């Protein structure tokens with residue numbers, strides 16, 4: 729993606745996610761091909777261990793078991809991984825500039841890849857935000873879809889909003905990633921409960937967890953950012 733395109737996407741994203749009130753947030757993007765050529769310093773590698781530790785899903789070793797061997801350097805997975813690493817470092821660079829007193833342990837981060845792009849979203853979680861979660865998902869609009877995708881991933885009542893299957897998918901994936909309790913749940917179990925076509929924003933739920941999301945429609949892309957709201961205290965009480 730050209731620099732000016734990226735800046736335009738970042739501006740559109742800034743407007744659409746404004747109502748989510750994420751506080752001090754930043755977004756970063758890298759091209760998969762360019763990333764494969766960058767060498768990381770030892771300092772950057774040390775920071776990355778901490779940054780990856782902050783990614784939702786990585787604290788659960790069952791979901792992300794340690795690899796015996798990293799994927800070979802030429803594979804798509806390895807390029808995604810490298811681009812994601814660079815996004816995380818970029819994010820930390822800009823967030824630590826905007827909030828100089830912040831530490832990596834205060835960050836909430838989420839990562840997505842699509843086509844040739846990796847995009848990461850991060851924020852410094854302050855008081856009242858620490859029990860929340862954030863998620864981002866990017867989908868290429870011209871992606872080939874399996875038949876009846878919408879029917880497969882939604883309940884009847886979710887279809888009243890008139891959303892396209894890929895829009896629904898990006899909303900549900902962003903909510904899944906924002907869901908700090910997503911172990912054992914499926915993307916599709918996150919249900920869309922409200923959608924405002926004027927602002928392209930809405931609400932979703934899974935069980936007792938509630939989400940606000942904002943969908944950015946930009947050129948060939950759908951990009952959704954979701955915030956999991958702090959759970960009610962009852963969630964943690966023994967039955």
Ligand SMILES: CC(C)(COP(=O)(O)OP(=O)(O)OC[C@H]1O[C@@H](n2cnc3c(N)ncnc32)[C@H](O)[C@@H]1OP(=O)(O)O)[C@@H](O)C(=O)NCCC(=O)NCCS
Pocket residue numbers: 783784785786791808809812838839840841842865866901904905906910913914915916
């Ligand atoms: C996690 C998942 C949402 C990733 O979506 P995807 O479209 O394959 O890939 P994306 O590029 O958008 O996102 C990948 C990133 O999600 C993040 N991620 C992975 N597992 C995660 C989790 N449990 N929680 C939050 N984020 C997670 C990672 O940062 C990953 O990037 P990385 O591996 O390079 O660090 C999805 O693959 C998944 O595992 N879903 C759960 C199972 C499920 O519901 N299946 C469908 C049944 S119908």
